[in-house]
Every structure is written in structure tokens, then in C-alpha cells.
Amino acid sequence: MTTAKNQTVARAPAAPATRSALASALLNRRLWLGVLGWTLALVIFFPIFWMIVTGFKTEAEAIADPSLIFSPTLENYAEVQSRAGYAKFALNSVVVAFGSTLLALLIAIPAAYSMAFLPTKRTKGTLLWMLSTKMLPPVGVLVPIYLLFRDTGLLDTRTGLVIVYTLMNLPIVVWMLYTFFKDMPKDILEAGRMDGAGTLQEVIYLLLPLTLPGIASTGLLAVILSWNEAFWSLNLTSSQAAPLTAYIASFSSPEGLFWAKLSAASTMAIAPILIFGWLTQKQMVRGLTFGAVK
Amino acid sequence: MATLELKQITKSFDDTHVIKGVDLEVNDREFVVFVGPSGCGKSTLMRMIAGLESATSGDILIDGQRMNEVGPADRGLAMVFQSYALYPHMTVEDNMGFSMRLAGVSKDKRREKVLEAAKILQLEPLLDRKPKALSGGQRQRVAIGRAIVRNPSIFLFDEPLSNLDAALRVQMRIELARLHEELDATMIYVTHDQIEAMTMADKIVVLQGGEVEQVGSPMGLYHHPRNRFVAGFIGSPKMNFIAVEQVSSDAEGVTIKLPGGETRQVPIDGSGHAGGGALELGVRPEHLVLDEQGPMEGRIQVLERLGGQTSLYVQMGDSLLTIMADGDVAYRVNDSVRFGFSSDRAHLFDAEGLSLPKLHRHPLAGLRRQDNRAPSDTVGQ
Numbered sequence: 001m002t003t004a005k006n007q008t009v010a011r012a013p014a015a016p017a018t019r020s021a022l023a024s025a026l027l028n029r030r031l032w033l034g035v036l037g038w039t040l041a042l043v044i045f046f047p048i049f050w051m052i053v054t055g056f057k058t059e060a061e062a063i064a065d066p067s068l069i070f071s072p073t074l075e076n077y078a079e080v081q082s083r084a085g086y087a088k089f090a091l092n093s094v095v096v097a098f099g100s101t102l103l104a105l106l107i108a109i110p111a112a113y114s115m116a117f118l119p120t121k122r123t124k125g126t127l128l129w130m131l132s133t134k135m136l137p138p139v140g141v142l143v144p145i146y147l148l149f150r151d152t153g154l155l156d157t158r159t160g161l162v163i164v165y166t167l168m169n170l171p172i173v174v175w176m177l178y179t180f181f182k183d184m185p186k187d188i189l190e191a192g193r194m195d196g197a198g199t200l201q202e203v204i205y206l207l208l209p210l211t212l213p214g215i216a217s218t219g220l221l222a223v224i225l226s227w228n229e230a231f232w233s234l235n236l237t238s239s240q241a242a243p244l245t246a247y248i249a250s251f252s253s254p255e256g257l258f259w260a261k262l263s264a265a266s267t268m269a270i271a272p273i274l275i276f277g278w279l280t281q282k283q284m285v286r287g288l289t290f291g292a293v294k
Numbered sequence: 295m296a297t298l299e300l301k302q303i304t305k306s307f308d309d310t311h312v313i314k315g316v317d318l319e320v321n322d323r324e325f326v327v328f329v330g331p332s333g334c335g336k337s338t339l340m341r342m343i344a345g346l347e348s349a350t351s352g353d354i355l356i357d358g359q360r361m362n363e364v365g366p367a368d369r370g371l372a373m374v375f376q377s378y379a380l381y382p383h384m385t386v387e388d389n390m391g392f393s394m395r396l397a398g399v400s401k402d403k404r405r406e407k408v409l410e411a412a413k414i415l416q417l418e419p420l421l422d423r424k425p426k427a428l429s430g431g432q433r434q435r436v437a438i439g440r441a442i443v444r445n446p447s448i449f450l451f452d453e454p455l456s457n458l459d460a461a462l463r464v465q466m467r468i469e470l471a472r473l474h475e476e477l478d479a480t481m482i483y484v485t486h487d488q489i490e491a492m493t494m495a496d497k498i499v500v501l502q503g504g505e506v507e508q509v510g511s512p513m514g515l516y517h518h519p520r521n522r523f524v525a526g527f528i529g530s531p532k533m534n535f536i537a538v539e540q541v542s543s544d545a546e547g548v549t550i551k552l553p554g555g556e557t558r559q560v561p562i563d564g565s566g567h568a569g570g571g572a573l574e575l576g577v578r579p580e581h582l583v584l585d586e587q588g589p590m591e592g593r594i595q596v597l598e599r600l601g602g603q604t605s606l607y608v609q610m611g612d613s614l615l616t617i618m619a620d621g622d623v624a625y626r627v628n629d630s631v632r633f634g635f636s637s638d639r640a641h642l643f644d645a646e647g648l649s650l651p652k653l654h655r656h657p658l659a660g661l662r663r664q665d666n667r668a669p670s671d672t673v674g675q
């Protein structure tokens with residue numbers, strides 16, 4: 001704001017014609033950026049929109065030519081609900097997504113602390129290596145993990161899923177926290193140490209409150225990633241611990257493809273996380289785009 | 295009571311040797327100032343004293359106790375950071391009371407102590423504000439208050455005033471000096487500012503490249519610098535250096551030949567120096583005097599009128615000399631001027647840059663800061 005103002009002041013007075021040309025060029029730019037932004041948003045959102053619409057159609061309408069003109073019906077929702085208990089799946093999703101996120105944060109905060117504030121020569125390498133594990137296709141470790149889970153009795157348990165999701169998200173969570181912690185002025189922690197804070201107190205009274213926006217957005221991202229995860233939930237759970245992603249899948253296989261019901265089930269599965277994301281988007285954007293402090 | 299002693303302190307970061315064996319003694323209630331060029335290790339030395347950085351070797355003694363392995367909070371020190379390092383999410387009161395909160399002091403007791411410190415620093419109306427809502431000077435005072443509350447025996451300041459504007463700096467400088475009297479604490483202070491160093495210090499420590507160049511009182515360093523580096527570093531504007539030749543030396547002093555060919559005798563002991571060699575004459579800008587009969591001549595390159603004084607930048611041979619002259623001198627740029635110097639105040643340096651000792655010690659060289667006060671002020675000392 002102020003710099004823009006200063007610039008206009010500093011510039012030699014422009015002739016009215018050039019000034020309005022400049023203004024209209026700026027307006028044009030904003031217009032184009034706006035159009036581009038909306039187009040991208042629509043393209044990304046369209047499949048979700050279509051899925052929601054399809055959920056309110058009859059099966060016949062759903063496979064007919066795409067159309068937005070139809071009489072909405074709730075029968076899919078009724079049927080989906082009557083056949084499989086949505087609540088149980090939803091509860092599993094909530095427990096597993098939040099449980100794994102909490103656990104990941106608990107492990108990642110000390111890890112990121114030591115990497116950010118007590119770095120060694122190998123810290124950068126460790127970080128990259130951690131991230132590189134995300135390049136491994138999960139299916140590559142399916143068999144060992146499946147066997148491990150079978151032998152330890154973790155198959156089809158929430159605990160099992162929490163463990164897998166924690167491990168899955170840990171690299172990203174550590175990485176994000178590391179960048180937020182790096183932004184934290186070191187002086188403040190040192191002042192705390194001079195004031196008598198031990199490491200734990202330093203973290204609790206200074207680091208966490210000051211990097212809360214970053215930690216929150218990291219946590220939100222981990223929740224969303226866990227909520228949407230399907231590969232492990234489909235392979236490691238069946239009836240007891242199955243989350244909503246398994247719930248959706250259960251509509252595709254046994255009866256062939258029933259688009260409308262599948263859409264209704266999917267809508268119900270993603271609705272909570274969509275609403276959650278909508279409510280916290282400010283927080284997300286703030287955490288992801290700015291440093292945590294200042 | 296708090297004395298500090300450093301014995302052969304070194305510090306290396308991997309293969310870089312930043313501090314190369316520093317010995318230092320700081321007496322009780324002394325105000326010690328570290329000065330030196332950027333990167334010479336002032337902050338590193340201070341952080342080792344504070345316990346924020348470990349010493350690679352050597353001993354840090356506080357009141358005679360080895361402190362190397364003691365944590366920063368348990369050394370009885372408080373530090374004021376250049377960036378203030380206030381806790382941005384806490385009010386002024388909580389900032390100042392944080393150390394006591396960690397120590398488990400009750401809320402009432404905390405408030406009492408914070409109020410006490412706030413009174414000294416005139417912070418009472420600001421206690422409920424967050425640091426963001428404070429001016430630079432106020433933040434600085436909160437940072438000092440946070441240190442005072444801890445009742446430290448030694449205060450450490452790392453360039454505490456460098457983020458303030460000139461007027462505020464003067465005000466805070468006076469306030470800090472007052473605080474030093476009031477709190478009866480030992481203070482160690484890092485600064486780039488000549489005036490801060492000269493006015494506040496009982497003892498100045500000049501550092502260069504991780505080594506102590508000289509330790510002494512401000513007047514001592516000004517009048518008796520140990521070498522060319524200290525001579526150039528202490529005093530502002532910088533001392534002028536002029537290449538001269540030694541003609542002879544006796545009990546009255548050294549006779550030198552100046553660039554123009556004239557000779558002068560300066561009251562300096564040349565007995566340690568093998569005769570006939572090249573020397574460097576050091577004269578501060580305030581001790582070069584414009585004089586029609588003067589032995590040296592040069593051409594004015596730049597002329598800065600400050601009102602009360604005028605700085606003349608004079609080209610003589612290869613060197614550009616600075617002369618502090620009266621505010622009303624009538625010269626203009628490109629005029630040629632003749633000048634001399636007061637030989638009592640002149641310094642001579644040998645080829646290694648070491649000072650030749652003066653024949654007479656300057657009467658104020660041993661002056662301590664409290665000596666500036668009238669005798670009645672010192673009651674109770």
C-alpha cells in the first residue's frame with residue numbers, strides 16, 4: 001500500500017491520458033487474472049459438482065445424456081443409508097484421521113524442532129530422504145505391511161490405520177513444521193532460555209504459540225490427506241475399522257455400477273471434510289502462504 | 295558481587311576459528327564495552343559468557359566459579375538482545391514476568407516485582423500492551439525491564455541501541471548509564487558506536503579477528519593506543535596516519551622528518567626502536583591545526599561545515615587527511631592549506647604497527663567513569 005503510494009508520488013506527474021491508460025491496463029490485468037482464476041476453480045470443482053448433482057438423480061437419469069434438468073430425488077440417499085450404516089464409517093474416518101494427525105504432530109514437533117534449531121551436517125539430507133520415501137508407490141510395501149498387520153492383529157483395526165496414516169503423513173508434516181520453525185526468530189527462544197526455560201517449556205510456552213498458524217495448517221492438511229486415503233483403508237480394513245473411503249468403494253463393486261447411488265455415497269463421504277475445509281480455509285491459506293511469525 | 299573472568303577462551307565453528315584465545319577480567323560493578331569491526335567475534339564472545347554458545351576451550355569464571363557447564367539461566371546473567379527478542383504473544387507484564395513464571399513464583403509476587411521494574415523504566419502505563427503496540431524505544435525498555443526483573447549480577451547487552459534513531463539513542467544511553475548506577479550491577483555491552491563506547495565504559499575491550507587488541511579506560515585507549523589498529527578504531531573521525539622518517543632520538547623524544555622535509559620532535563620514547571627507520575606518525579583530526587607557518591601542506595578535497603566545526607579533507611601526497619577546524623574557517627575546496635600538529639598528542643608507530651611508548655602518561659588516561667562525578671555523589675561507594 002504505502003510503497004505503491006510512494007511510487008505515485010515520486011513519479012513525475014503523468015499526463016491524464018497516460019494515467020488513464022495505465023489504470024485501464026491494470027484493470028485489464030486484474031480482469032484476466034480473475035477470469036483465469038475462476039476458470040481454474042470451475043474446472044477443478046466441476047467433477048465434485050457433477051457428482052453432487054448425480055446423487056440427486058434416478059439411476060436412469062444418471063446414465064442418460066448429461067443434463068442439468070431433472071426432478072431431484074432423495075431416494076438414493078435413503079437407500080444408501082438403509083443399506084450400510086453411514087455413521088459407523090464416518091466415526092471410523094473421524095477417529096482415524098484425527099488420531100493419526102495428532103500422533104504425527106506429536107512425533108513431528110520434536111523432530112522438526114531438532115532439525116530447525118539443532119541442525120547437523122546431515123539434517124538437510126535427512127529431510128530430503130524422508131520426503132523421498134513418498135516417491136515409493138505404496139503398493140510396493142503392501143505385502144510386508146499386510147503380513148505384519150496380520151501377525152500383530154492390527155488388520156481391520158483403527159489402531160492399525162492410525163499407525164499407517166501417521167507414517168504416511170509424517171514426512172510432509174515434519175517438512176512443513178520444519179519450515180515454519182525455521183521462520184521463528186531464534187532470539188526469542190534464546191531469550192526464553194536465558195529466562196530459564198528448559199527445552200519442553202521453550203516449546204510449550206514459546207514455539208507452539210508462536211507457530212500455531214503453521215501447526216494448524218499442517219494438521220489440517222494431514223487430516224484431509226488421511227480422510228481421503230483409500231489404498232490402505234481398502235486393503236487393511238474390512239468391516240470393523242473401515243472408513244468412509246471404504247464405504248464409497250462398497251457401492252461400486254457388488255452390484256455393478258450404480259452411478260446415482262455411488263454419487264450419493266461419495267457426496268456423503270466427502271461432505272464432512274469439504275465443510276471442514278471450507279470452515280478452515282482462511283487458516284489453511286494463511287499457514288501455507290506466510291511464515292508462521294510476523 | 296559479580297566478577298567475570300575469561301581464561302584463554304576459544305571458539306571454533308567447524309574449521310573456522312572465531313575466537314582465538316581471549317583473556318579478560320571484569321571487576322564487580324564495572325561497565326565493560328566490547329568494540330571491534332563487524333565479524334570480529336563480539337557477539338560470539340558475549341553469547342559464550344551468556345551460555346547460549348559453548349566455548350571450544352578455556353574457562354569462564356563468574357565470581358571465581360567455573361561456569362562452562364552451567365546453563366544460561368543459572369549463571370545469574372541477563373541478556374538484552376539487539377532485536378529485543380520480546381515474546382510477541384505476551385503482554386509487557388507477562389514478558390517481564392516470564393522468568394518468574396517459569397520459576398514458579400506466585401502471581402502476586404510476580405506482579406510486585408514487575409511493577410517495581412516498570413517504575414524504574416517508566417513502563418507502568420504499558421503493562422497490558424503487546425510488544426507490537428510499542429515503539430522501538432518502549433520495546434527496548436521492556437527488554438531491559440525483563441532483564442532487571444531477574445536481578446542478575448551481570449547484564450549483557452548486544453548492541454541494544456542500534457535499532458533506535460539518533461535522538462532516542464542519546465536518551466537511552468543516558469538512561470542506561472543511570473541504570474548502571476542505580477542497580478549496582480556489572481554490565482557488559484557490545485556496540486559499534488564510538489560515543490557509546492567512550493561515554494559509558496569504565497573499560498573498553500577492543501577486539502579484532504577474535505583476539506583482544508587492547509583493554510583499557512576510554513581515555514587510556516584514546517591517548518595511549520597499543521597499536522595502529524586501536525589508534526584508528528578509537529576516536530572519530532579516524533586518526534590520520536602520515537609516513538615519516540626517524541632522524542634521531544634522545545631523552546627529549548624522537549625527531550622525525552615530515553613529508554615536506556621539515557623536522558619536528560615529538561615526546562615519544564624511541565629507545566626501543568632501531569634508529570633511521572621509517573615510522574608512521576599518527577595524529578587525530580582534532581590535533582591537526584591549520585597554521586600558515588605549519589610544516590605540512592595539502593589541497594582541500596572536500597569541506598564539510600557542521601556549524602560549530604568544519605571537517606577538511608586534505609590531500610597530501612598519497613594520503614587524504616582529515617582536519618577538524620573551527621566552524622568559521624574561510625577556506626574553500628581546492629585551496630591549498632598549511633598545517634601543523636600538536637606534538638604532545640602525536641603518536642608514532644613502527645613498521646609492525648606497534649606504538650612507540652609516550653614519554654609522559656596522559657593525566658586523564660587512568661580516569662574511570664565515576665571520577666567524573668563531584669565528590670559528594672560518590673558517598674556510599
Ligand SMILES: Nc1ncnc2c1ncn2[C@@H]1O[C@H](COP(=O)(O)OP(=O)(O)OP(=O)(O)O)[C@@H](O)[C@H]1O
Nearest residue numbers: 307310312330331332333334335336337338339486
Ligand atoms: N553459528 C555460526 N557458524 C559459523 N560461523 C559463525 C557462527 N556464528 C558466528 N560465526 C562467525 O563468527 C564470526 C564472528 O561473529 P560475531 O557475530 O561474533 O561477530 P560480531 O563481532 O558480533 O559482528 P557484528 O558487529 O557484525 O555483530 C563471523 O565471522 C561469523 O561469520
Ligand SMILES: [Mg+2]
Nearest residue numbers: 336337338452
Ligand atoms: Mg554482533
